Amino acid sequence: MENSVLSWLQPDAQRFFRENAIVRHLNSGDLIYDDEAVVTHTIFPHDCVISIMAEMADGRSVEKASIGREGFVGLPVILGGGRTFGRCVVQVPGKASWLSVADLDVALQEFHCVRQVMLRYAKSFTLQLMESVACNSLHTADQRVVRWLLHAHDRVDGDTFYLTQEAISNLLALRRATVNAACSDLQQAGGISYHRGHLTITDRQILQSRVCECYDRVRRAALCTAP
Amino acid sequence: MENSVLSWLQPDAQRFFRENAIVRHLNSGDLIYDDEAVVTHTIFPHDCVISIMAEMADGRSVEKASIGREGFVGLPVILGGGRTFGRCVVQVPGKASWLSVADLDVALQEFHCVRQVMLRYAKSFTLQLMESVACNSLHTADQRVVRWLLHAHDRVDGDTFYLTQEAISNLLALRRATVNAACSDLQQAGGISYHRGHLTITDRQILQSRVCECYDRVRRAALCTAP
DNA sequence: AAATGTGATCTAGATCACATTT
DNA sequence: AAATGTGATCTAGATCACATTT
Structure with a gap:
């Protein structure tokens, strides 16, 4: 399933x-x-x-x-x-x-x-x-963007999915410019690449090194629903 | 009960x-x-x-x-x-x-x-x-402080309860100075008064006129647990 | 000591705006 | 048109610090 x-x-x-x-x-x-x-x-x-x-x-x-x-x-x-x-x-x-x-x-x-x-x-x-x-009250825009991407990566098949920066900015109530800065950084670091809405996670390690601890806690909570 | x-x-x-x-x-x-x-x-x-x-x-x-x-x-x-x-x-x-x-x-x-x-x-x-x-991602410090006070007021008996500004700042992850500014404003407007941790809601209307819509939604949700 | 008041300075992320690429 | 890039400027709330009142 x-x-x-x-x-x-x-x-x-x-x-x-x-x-x-x-x-x-x-x-x-x-x-x-x-x-x-x-x-x-x-x-x-x-x-x-x-x-x-x-x-x-x-x-x-x-x-x-x-x-x-x-x-x-x-x-x-x-x-x-x-x-x-x-x-x-x-x-x-x-x-x-x-x-x-x-x-x-x-x-x-x-x-x-x-x-x-x-x-x-x-x-x-x-x-x-x-x-x-x-x-939302403690962590930076950068960390929240990365966290969203990692959760998405866990939920899709493969490393590429469709998601524009505009969409991310709406999800997190950030300016598109702020999301763009975060994504540019991640791309330059080699963590992701993107092209007109097609986003690819190229190196999870890089994302994981930048995400806040919330990612792991939510991830673990989701796994704990297993019997 | x-x-x-x-x-x-x-x-x-x-x-x-x-x-x-x-x-x-x-x-x-x-x-x-x-x-x-x-x-x-x-x-x-x-x-x-x-x-x-x-x-x-x-x-x-x-x-x-x-x-x-x-x-x-x-x-x-x-x-x-x-x-x-x-x-x-x-x-x-x-x-x-x-x-x-x-x-x-x-x-x-x-x-x-x-x-x-x-x-x-x-x-x-x-x-x-x-x-x-x-x-937490959309509303101001002032609104969040007021919301907390209104929820507290709904939960206690009477209009006075013990809660320091320092405590509020820890709850909302705001600086105590920020909370102090919010409380001073409310006091000057006649909405609350306080003295060394003893906080009194003197005029709910004033608080309600300054709170975000989140207060009412949470309040209504709590009432909806009634049979 | 515990609670509150306030001032100088910094910064993340906002508003506003426009430009480039497919 | 849709997606992305970037620059000038503003501001809410931060950091750091100290002062006053019970």
Whole structure:
């Protein structure tokens, strides 16, 4: 299974998902859910990245959380609400499994492991959020850019993915010029290369030497959802 | 019941908590749990405020989340982990009900409503975190100070509570001088008054007119945990 | 000592603006 | 047009430091 949450299910539950979920390709910029929309499908990314965005009254926005193959979109369903936590937008294109909430309810009834694995992701997601709260108040623009790139790299297949500097600046609520400076630095150091939105991680070591400790903590939290 | 989560339980579950929980007074600065400590008790504040702090390797720290009568300390227990999300410290002194995890397990078994109400708080807590992620990257020091004060006011009894400017500066990772400027302004505007750590909200309207929209969203999320 | 007030100076990242390349 | 590069200038909040009041 390309999605970690699904991969940790028991074989029979996995079969249920394989038979009932639909695999879709998601394009950069696709709006999955508006803020506080009713969740009709839970979405398990294979190799895409989906952002939950905050939109302020004055029009400014930032990413509140990002979701990749380590998790799924639709947590409110199991926390007992059913409405999304924010505008869900595709940042890095790729594939994802979509399961309707009706089918999910069946799976929750039939397979004990489904709720358990989902709640474990809720915990890891909470840790991601907490780290982001701290990171946003303590760490530099450079560190935050690198952290986003490393998380993205963990979530896609291969070393190249589609993501413009403009997009990064919107995610982190930074000026594009600030992101450009960060990316130029990384490119000169040999860590990344990019060309009109096609970004390649050429040397992870270099990124890891510049990222804040938040990266590793979030990464470890995501791995801890394994049984 | 002085704690909202407990107040939303069924009468028989409430009785269980009243009979088995211990009410303790918590002092400013008390360390409840270290980071990643095993949760032995779930703690339901009556009129105190507890912060979950992030501690970075270089010694800097910020508040990741705060908990008052709208919630409880020990969420990891029901998300299937059992270790705290960070250093839990008493910020505003007051009383709280402590229930051992062993007793909580009994309550979870016997009273269906306990898990349900706790999960609903998990959702509201997640919304608090998401808002803080956004707030920390978009809003000013002044707005963040006011927001903290309004949330505190919602959680205590009366209009006066113990909280120094130094403490606020540690919570928000701001300089004490910055917090002092914010507080002086508020005092001059007639919104608050303070004297050696004793802070009084003299006019909520003034605070509300200066706070960012995050305050209201978090407040509403906390109220939505009601049945 | 603990809490608060304030002043001089620096800097990361902002606003505003324009230029280049595919 | 979409993506990237860069320059002049401003500012919120930082660092560093010291002073006052209970």
